[in-house]
Amino acid sequence: MGTVSFLLVVVVLTALAFDFTNGFHDTANSMATSIATGALRPRVAVALAGALNLAGAFLSTAVAKTISGGIVDDAKVSLVMIFAGLVGALLWNLLTWLAGLPSSSSHALFGGLIGAVWVGAGGSAVQFGAVVEMILIPAVVSPLVACVVALLATYFAYVITRRTAPDQARRGFRRGQVGSASLVALAHGTNDAQKTMGVITLALISTGALAHDSAPPWWVVLISGMAIALGTYTGGWRIIRTMGKGLTDIEAPQGFAAETSATAVILASSHMGFPLSTTQVCTGSILGAGLGRRLAQVRWGVAGRIALSWLLTLPAAAAVGGAAAWTAGHGTAGVALVAAVAAAAAAGFWALSRHRPVTPDNVNELPARSAERVEQPAV
């Protein structure tokens, strides 16, 4: 019993820590282009995104889905595997944040779980058909769809406003961006906060603290919403810089087109039951907005590094998740060891980030050389 309670507390804390990284990893999705075009001041933007994420956590009437979504066999998932999967996802999120790369938090979570379940319960517990259908195909398709939609939208926005005074156009589109960015942030809160609620609820059910098929208790909704909102408010400035300034030069009409495309693709797909990664949709639409304006420069080197991080996210999180599951499988001491190593690694990543900090004050500057160095994956 002592072991179970200790493990449960560790799982809940790890889930909240993951939720926090999920928040600050994804601030860029909704706010990067608004910050880059000056539609919102950096600190105002993250405060707005944080508040909307918190609101989003409470708004959705959908019950927090099963965390795995059919990718692994839920009946074979133990508390230790959930913990190990969360550690894998958490560490990959921190590493990509350090490198300023917008990788998908959902893919990291799925990857960590796949690795942990594979090691803990064998390869048969991983449903590879579902992995292809729910992760691989959307991962290829969603950025392309968002890119094409944003490209056309940007093109039309510039054609229609070509006789408009540049000042007037910029002011108009900046105001529009506040609305479009807010919708992305709200949609994000309803989607991503649910994942952590699902993890914590499943952990509570598996220890018998909650009845089977229970909805998340109010305090789980509250702490999950607060963790993701706090993470969002903290702002992953490194990723915001990459998405707002690194990938391409964004002007207000492009920002509006990119955010509107991202919102439309996310809502259309979630409405039609087609799972997409918010991060990949937003990155794709920013790339499309860059391609849709004549003379806009798209930095393909940055785009390539982002694509590489997407390829690596699932296997890398799975490897860490698997190793953590193997270690944590050796009883309480193993769990404590994994938790200690994860905490030390997180502290190490944070310390490394202090060498070349990206803050609200320098988020819109792109020092060419240091940006190159910062963005080198540290693997």
Add this chain to the structure above:
Amino acid sequence: MDIHWAALGGVFGVSLGITLLTVVLFSLGVAAQPRDDGAGHGGARSHGAHRTATATAVLCFCACLAVAVYGLTLIIGG
């Protein structure tokens, strides 16, 4: 392996349609907005044109707002 081409095509078609509708309407609104500086304006005719322009812009922005509210209902409805 089961690829839902219909769902994929649906997502692409719907998001393309909604996005273009919103962005085109918003751009028309921005373009229709009367110039604030008022340079070269004066007389009854341009006063009428000013009003028409303002009405067009307001109409466009209201249509965009309607799309946004629809999006909001989709988010809240889950």
